Amino acid sequence: MLLYAVFSSLVTLFNLPTSSVFEQKLTEAISFQKLSQSIKPGEDEEQVLDILMDSCMSAAYVDAAWLELYPSEPEQSSKIQLQKFISNGERQEVMTLLKRSAPFASYFNGQTTDRTEYLYGHIPHEIYKSVLVLPVSANKKKLGDIFLLKEVKDGFNKEMINIISTFAGQTSISIENHRLLNEAIRNERYREELEIAQRVQRSLLPSELHHNDCFEIDGFSAAADEVGGDYYETYRFDKNNFALIIGDVSGKGTSAAFNMSQMKGVFHSLVQLNLPPKDFLSKANNALSRCLEKNNFITTTYYTISTLTKEINFARAGHCPTLYYSREKDISRFLNIKGMGLGIVRNDGYENYLEEGYLKYQPGDVMVMYTDGIVEAKNKDNQEFGYDKLRLLLDGLKDFQAMEIKSKIVEEVYDFVGRETLPDDDYSILVIKFKA
Structure with missing residues (x-):
């Protein structure tokens, strides 16, 4: 024991x-x-x-x-x-x-x-x-x-x-x-939101460009980022009278797309008043000055077309000058008139910075409206596409239909920049060819 x-x-x-x-x-x-x-x-x-x-x-x-x-x-x-x-x-x-x-x-x-x-x-x-x-x-x-x-x-x-x-x-x-998992979740959420933004932006661009038998019209728009800030639209007052607008929001990406949607709302609100182009831009400036941030502005050109009298009235708010081919003179020229971008001058004196243009078209005339991404597109040598190249290009395309002119200009720009090169800015263009 x-x-x-x-x-x-x-x-x-x-x-x-x-x-x-x-x-x-x-x-x-x-x-x-x-x-x-x-x-x-x-x-x-x-x-x-x-x-x-x-x-x-x-x-x-x-x-x-x-x-x-x-x-x-x-x-x-x-x-x-x-x-x-x-x-x-x-x-x-x-x-x-x-x-x-x-x-x-x-x-x-x-x-x-x-x-x-x-x-x-x-x-x-x-x-x-x-x-x-x-x-x-x-x-x-x-x-x-x-x-x-x-x-x-x-x-x-x-x-x-x-x-x-x-x-x-x-x-x-x-x-x-x-952290990697959360980042993947955020990226997936961002991708979904981006897809929604792209669908919204596509819905902002018109599915139909209004016209009658007196002219043809065709347009193209491509964003530099996933979403962009270029905008164009048409409106039909009656069978002989139409309004057109093309614009470019400062900046790129989602903020530019948001401001573009504001521009679309202003256009549809004011266009129904059938105002002269100068008055239209003046009222648009007053409306946008209340909602645009101080460092943002919009360049645009607004047109009214009467196929009954063959008249075009337009006003330019700091936008690229319209390129116009005259069949009678057989030459292309830029329609340079005075104008300042919307949202730069935010008072009643803005109207003093505007000028209204007028011309009568003839059958065979061509009008090309575009954003600065077209003329400022750069190739690998850092050379710009430029205004002169665009003008000479139209001189060679004057006998084509509006859709063909648009397509060939866009192809020329992409060939100049390089098919594999990402664009620095949004590309947008509208082409009108008058037939009668």
Whole structure:
């Protein structure tokens, strides 16, 4: 009985350290599992960092800890988060000592590389004697540092440091995956919204260009970005009278497309009043000045056509001059009249910057309306397509129908720029050929 009791005592005595080791390993395994499963779509990164802190503290039996996050913007200050079992005053004291003590001083003074895995050392603090600092990063960008403190001088052994480093590495991978997933979700949402914007923009351009048997009309528009800011439209007052407009919003992309939709609304509101072109642009400027941002403007030209009297009246608000081919004179010329863009002058004096043009057309005449993307298109040598090239091109296409003239001009522009080259600006063109 005595011998049995002695052996039992010895077995129990030698088994205690082993049990504590198994218990510690079990705790570490559970912590690692929690850490691995902590990130789910939509969860906050702060929750993951909180789990990391708890895992590190339980694995190393630390007495105090805090997490310091780096600012996302240079002008912002660092953010102290998840401070546990330490006061602000003690934390500041420890931080002051770290900046003076090796090996921490070189790290916090910016003298070490970004590949630092951890820093471990002693500090002359009256409470906390040993400190372990672990950088946390994601996507090769440092997020912050974890500070683990113990009251004993040699509080962290090699095994503890390896375990904690593993936790930090797993957290970095989890946060990186979380960010990549969120970025993919945002990109998918952006793509869907962009498709909606493209459908909306296509609906803003007319599906039908109004005309009668006295003239042909055809148009083309292509955006430099996914959506653009070029706009053209027609309106039929009666069987002999028509209105046309072509415009270009400053800028590109979704903001330009939004302003283009505003221009469309203004056009449909004012065109029904059957105003002279100069009055139309003056009222359009008043309306758009209330909704356009101060750094935005719209260039446009507005036309009214009467096939009964064969008259064209037009006014130009800073837009590219209309190219007109006269069959009688057998020459093409630009219709240059005075005008300033809508939204530049935002007062009643805007009308003084406008001029109204007038001409009578003859059968065989051709009118080409376009945006600046056509004449400012550049080739690989940085040369512009230019006004002269457009004019000479029309002289050679004068006998073709409106649709053919439009198509050949567009093809010439794309050939000049290069089929594989992305355009710098939106391309839009309207061609009218008068028959009677």
